[in-house]
Amino acid sequence: MQQRSIRRVAVVGTGTIGMSWAAIFLSRGLEVSASDPAPDAEARLRRFIDDAWPVLARLGPVAATPPHQLLTFCADPETAVSSADFVQESAPEREAVKAAVLARIDAVLAPDIVIASSSSGLLISKLQASCRHPERCVIGHPFNPPHLIPLVEVVGGAQTAPATVERAMAFYAAIGKRPIHIRREVRGHVANRLQAALWREAVHLVAAGVASVADVDTAISEGPGLRWALMGPHLTFHLAGGAGGMAHFLEQLGPPLESWWDDLGSPSLTPSVRDALTVGVAAEAGGRDIAALAAERDRFLVDLLALKKSSGS
């Protein structure tokens, strides 16, 4: 597969994830050609970019070229990808929908162009199956909000060429994201499985009456969540082992941890559990609507990322 420098990125699907991808690509001075079937998609995308721009500028230098000059909104995916050097697909998270979009793009696109899917949990082996050139298809899964969260999960499927994974990794790293290569495809990739595991126990603790929704959240955001913004769970436990590190940790705390594993819950999202979660989180939000909470989160994330950058961590 030819190494071609990436100047123009097609963003296929401009919902929450696609809009955010478009903003970060534009901030790096890349041309973006976007498409989305929603009638108000272009206006919504342009408003999102206007809102995201000053936020991105706080995180680091953004392109001198005004973003709207670099952005073309296209009538369909085929037009959007026609002169693209890289494709980021962010269609709705349904296997049939995504597979069909990938096949449409693949049918018209030069075979040396990588098609990355933002899928949060589907297997690329399934999504690439109807493509003529499945070897250039890969998962490039960002985290919400993608213009702020550095992580991108890169996963190849049964037919993905190793060079495709390498190109996607290199591209995401070059635009300042933090890609990780997931070696074996599993449902939910890595980070969503970890989130799902944490949330399963969080739901269990609420469902079993151990703690309120708000208190379970506080147990994370005023507790281990503070450490996880810097270090993942393995390194955190390496430190918990003291001078002996992970080996000592496993010796001392392996047995209690395994006993807690055995005791973890397996809740179901029954109607009454759903009610408890919905009512509990509304109490926790305490009148702050989603827009206010999202603004609070994004302000915090910008400050946190600036802090991590300045401390070199």
Add this chain to the structure above:
Amino acid sequence: MQQRSIRRVAVVGTGTIGMSWAAIFLSRGLEVSASDPAPDAEARLRRFIDDAWPVLARLGPVAATPPHQLLTFCADPETAVSSADFVQESAPEREAVKAAVLARIDAVLAPDIVIASSSSGLLISKLQASCRHPERCVIGHPFNPPHLIPLVEVVGGAQTAPATVERAMAFYAAIGKRPIHIRREVRGHVANRLQAALWREAVHLVAAGVASVADVDTAISEGPGLRWALMGPHLTFHLAGGAGGMAHFLEQLGPPLESWWDDLGSPSLTPSVRDALTVGVAAEAGGRDIAALAAERDRFLVDLLALKKSSGS
């Protein structure tokens, strides 16, 4: 139970957790009487306090009185608690050891004084069973490092008086911690169960060859871990639901999440898994020893807590 103002705290056991408790109590101007059977315990405690003091001063005003003037090191737990208004027990995390220490303290202490145990996962119902006054025993579980992490989990046992829980909650809140009341005792309380759930899947993903130790850690610290420093898992998913919040999230993402739950791993800490974790985390640490990593973490936590404070979040 009489409400008595807390001026003197006994810190029984001055290992990693007890030392850190002593530092925070002293920083709030409380007198501390400490005990620990280790031969070098007093010197180690005083060195720890010297190191922690400037860190605590960066987080907020500390007591004007020099900490060593407020600290008395005692030969045994009975002496340490003799004029205490609150007892924080931080003996080794073994049921028999802790139960014996609680019984010794209980035998000599006025019945209106709360005894809080730092136990990270034992049941207070078992620990209090040999006390004459079990009603004043409660879990007050901090998170490492306790002088920095705000969370304290408060759990009553079968014989704990509601007033004991209230007094412990009020005391921790008054010294600037963030206590949560866990309504029903379970092994590992809340935060350690959540950590255990996350780590179980983290271990599974390494053991199954899905990703390296370092990449699993990055998936948290450059991904959802950034959000968890501000918002717990429920509120995070409330936001992921967009304008429809948790109800919409459950409708849209409940089914994939339940399918991921079904697919989560159940690893065992076999010798080969332990090796993979130990080798992997050493590679991730890349030559940084535990002291260097802990210093990095603590610098980051101080900055992060200052950031949360300044943004009012």
